[in-house]
Amino acid sequence: MTELKTIERRDFIKKSLVTAGIFLCSSSLATLLDSCSSTATDPGLSTVTYDVSTNADLQVDGGVGKPIITNFNSGKPVMILRITSTSYIAFSASCPHEGFVLDAPDPANGILNIVCGKHSSEYNAATGAVIKQPTSGTTKALVKFNTSYDSATHLLTISK
Numbered sequence: 774m775t776e777l778k779t780i781e782r783r784d785f786i787k788k789s790l791v792t793a794g795i796f797l798c799s800s801s802l803a804t805l806l807d808s809c810s811s812t813a814t815d816p817g818l819s820t821v822t823y824d825v826s827t828n829a830d831l832q833v834d835g836g837v838g839k840p841i842i843t844n845f846n847s848g849k850p851v852m853i854l855r856i857t858s859t860s861y862i863a864f865s866a867s868c869p870h871e872g873f874v875l876d877a878p879d880p881a882n883g884i885l886n887i888v889c890g891k892h893s894s895e896y897n898a899a900t901g902a903v904i905k906q907p908t909s910g911t912t913k914a915l916v917k918f919n920t921s922y923d924s925a926t927h928l929l930t931i932s933k
C-alpha cells in the first residue's frame with residue numbers, strides 16, 4: 774500500500790512537471806513569436822531613394838510632393854519640398870499631433886507654413902518647428918529627414 778502511494782505521488786509530480794513545462798514553453802514561444810511579428814506600424818527602412826523626375830509636383834522650384842515610399846515612414850506619405858533643382862527638404866507628412874496627413878505650403882495663396890487641417894496646427898516649412906499649436910492638446914516638431922540629391926540620376930536619398 775505504501776509502495777503504491779509512492780508511485781502515484783511520483784507519477785503525479787512527473788506529470789505536473791511535464792504539464793508545467795509545456796505551459797512555460799508555449800508561453801515563451803508565444804512571446805517570442807509576438808516579438809518577431811510585423812505590424813502595421815513597422816517603420817521599415819532607414820534610408821531610401823526616390824526618383825523626383827517621376828513626380829509632376831516636383832518639377833519646379835517651390836513644388837511639393839507627398840509620395841508614399843515603399844517600406845519607409847511606416848507607410849505614411851513623405852512631404853518633399855523642392856527648394857531648387859538640386860536642393861530638397863523632406864518631412865514625414867504625418868501630423869505629430871494625431872497623424873492626420875498635413876497640407877503643403879501654398880505661397881501663391883499666402884500659405885507659407887505646413888498646415889494640419891484636422892486641428893489647425895502649423896509648422897515651419899524649412900525646419901518643421903511648431904508655429905501654432907492645435908486647437909486642443911499640444912503637438913511637437915515635424916519629423917525631418919536628411920536628404921541628398923544626385924542630379925545625374927535624379928535620385929533623392931532620404932534617410933532618418
Ligand code: FES
Nearest residue numbers: 868870871889892
Ligand atoms: S492631427 Fe494635426 S493638429 Fe491634430
